[in-house]
Amino acid sequence: MAKKLATRAEVPDELKWNLKDLYPSDDAFDDAVVAYKNQLGEFGQYEGHVTDSAKKLYAVVVDAVKLSGMLDRIYFYASARNDSDTTDPVGTKLAGQAQSLFAQTQSTISFLHTEITALPKATFAQFLQDEPRLKDYRRYLELNFLRNQGHILPLAEEQLLAKSDKVFEGAENIFSMLHDGDMKYGEIEDENGEMVELTDAKISVFMQSTNRDLRKRTSQLIKKAYDALQHTFATTLSTHIEGTVLRNQAHHFATAREGELYSNEIPESVYDTLVQTVHDHLQGEHDYMQLRQDVLGLKPMYTYDRSAPLLGDPKLKFTFDESKAIVLDALKVLGDDYVAGLKAEFSGGWIDAAENVGKRSGGYENDVYGVHPYILLNWSDNYYGLTTLAHESGHAMQSYFTNATQAPQDADYPIFTAEIASTTNENLLLDYMLEKYADNKEVKAYLLQQSIQNFIGTVNLQTLFAEFEHNAYEKVEDDETLTADYLGTMYGDLVAQYNGPAVTLPDKNNSSWAGVPHFYYNYYVYQYATSMAISTTIADRIYRKVPGALDQYKTFLKAGGSQAPIELIKQAGVDVTSRQYLDDAFAVLDKRIAELKEVLEK
Structure with missing residues (x-):
């Protein structure tokens, strides 16, 4: 059973x-x-x-x-x-x-x-x-x-x-009820021969398994679940986009993107620069996928092979309590006051950790000024769970420091800067783990792989999402209908373009777009990409103890929404109106790919 x-x-x-x-x-x-x-x-x-x-x-x-x-x-x-x-x-x-x-x-x-x-x-x-x-x-x-x-x-x-x-807001609510409440992936036989219910948390584990058959069967169940509801998801997304377009047109914006970015004080050129620069650097992702294919010896190599460990599974397992201890140790580089905030978070009832029936999938942080931040997780005892805890704790600590410094009217930090603190924590955790396991070839290769895939999955994949979202909006603004076939084909074409020739798509029509909740947040996803690129630089400076880097970062954490986001980031030493920050971030990616090749002797 x-x-x-x-x-x-x-x-x-x-x-x-x-x-x-x-x-x-x-x-x-x-x-x-x-x-x-x-x-x-x-x-x-x-x-x-x-x-x-x-x-x-x-x-x-x-x-x-x-x-x-x-x-x-x-x-x-x-x-x-x-x-x-x-x-x-x-x-x-x-x-x-x-x-x-x-x-x-x-x-x-x-x-x-x-x-x-x-x-x-x-x-x-x-x-x-x-x-x-x-x-x-x-x-x-x-x-x-x-x-x-x-x-x-x-x-x-x-x-x-x-x-x-x-x-x-009805379309987003329908998506949530459909995706988190009604949709089921079904049951699957795990690596131990035991039948288990396939959940989002188990997917993150199974897709990193060394058992290719398990990865394949997991992928097939996911696709089956989304394919069965793809037309409903398409109508739901189309309805949401139509509503967003209508509201922005009513407020005299030429396009929905203009209105949504205007409300966040971000020039549209930042969006276009991101997409163009990522395209200019797609060869890095293609080279990494080719490396994976060579090491794993998979011909063809499918999308469900993207996360398989390159040197086997190092069995990095961390309980929730163990992960809290690791995060505390890894982030002590940010100072005693930061560690004190984390301890308050870990012991104060701020976190809802365990998966349960009907619980919303994924994770998030939400701050209530005058109370404290709250974090939702769906815990899994793996490296993904550990990094998610560090990520959401970054959000919580930005809220924690901002609320202690800013009046309520200036405490709500803008969406554009929100992901910088979270991904800075991810980068600092990686540096810590690489140093901790420096002499363990298998673990080091795994961590470098996770780092590279995290970068690609945040900068490249979120830019892919941004392209998909913008194309969908443009189609609606041209009074065309969004169908499941159109969305699936468009998404499949983008996945093929970003992954490169080493990755074979099982099906050109890819319905996995239907499971992305952030498409209901209106031009939100591109900010994950910009934030990861920004935080890659900031974390490197902090970890190397570059003079002034930590103080600059602390100033940023405490600033909330007291200035325009671009000005806040400039204070931390990054100019987001230039493509240079993206070029610098991709240089780090190229360096990590080179390090991985060295570990693998390729």
Whole structure:
């Protein structure tokens, strides 16, 4: 009989996050919702008077920031209850309640955008003189309102659009329920001859197995699951993209990409530079895949062979507790204050670690200002689990340091910089592990392989995702229909182009695009690629103890959203408006491939 996933009730409390730090119970959550609705109703009194005077504007933004903090806590609690077990109707109910409240909030406060955005620059400058406390909210006002002049609709139209938020979010919710709740991969015979349920955590283990038949059977089950639902996933993604396009068109952006990158203060040229530069360096990935084929002796070599160990499986297994100890040791290079933050994370109920029935797949970090960060994992006792812990802890520590330094209105760091802290941790962990196993050929080869594949899987693969996403958006903006066949063929062509001639695709129509949740985050994925390239340089400087590198990085970690993302990164010594940071990162990749060839004597 196959081993089944634990139910939520069967998971030990020490492997669950402590949501009581947010609210002691669901009843307390309900009380918080009532209190929030009352304050939201009172906030409506400002309508038509937001910019009557400097003092009035100050009172408005103070209350707006407080409301935002209350809603963040409510929204995450509900989301966390749902993500813990998507089959639990109570969690589903709370999540729906939070989404409705968010939509209600957007509708109620939509007058803020209309009134503040219309404030003349000269009047705002005078307000700053009349009410000096407004200077604490200057970036908040400029980023969220004043820079949007030309992209705000009349109040009635903004309110109508805000009321539609729940509809616009429907496609992402359907994807989550379909992918994380309803879709099953089935059962599979593992390396020990035992039938087990194939889960996302087990996939990460089986695809790195030395047993090629197990990798093949795993791949076939994944493909079967996605193929069966590919038309539903295509309609879901198409609906989401159509909604995103509509919202950006309504706000007078020529394209969805222009609007989404504008909101993050990123020039579109950064996106195009990334795609072009990665294409210029694809030969590195092709050479690595050819090396894999030569070492493994696989002709043909399929996509399910991409992660097989080159010198066998070194059996690097780490329990959750062992991984926490390794991360603490590996990241002590970042200083005692950083280690203290990690210890608080590991012992304070910040992490939900274990896989269970209905739990949302993957991992993420979410910060609740004034409480602490929260991390969701689906733990597996392997190197992937270890690196995921380091990755999500990077997010948590950026939140931890930012919240201790910045006021709430400046604490929310931009999406573009969010992945730098997480991937810096990954790079530092790799350096630590390579040094620790320097005399072990098998492990060193494995770690170099993981490093190379992590780089390719983050910089190259996420750029592939970015190309796929942008092509899909352009097709919708041309009033064409996204079908499963079109998406599968487009994705298959990109996979072939990026992997190179050494890798054979089992099927030209590749439906695995359907399992990427980040396509519902609107031009998000490219930032994984830019962040990994940036962090590769930063981590190398810190590990080599380059003078000033650690101080620069700490300044960055504490800065939150107090400046535009490009300026924040410049403070850390990297200019993202130039392709040089990408060229430098690929030089590191080429160096690691050369090191691997030396270890393998190739």
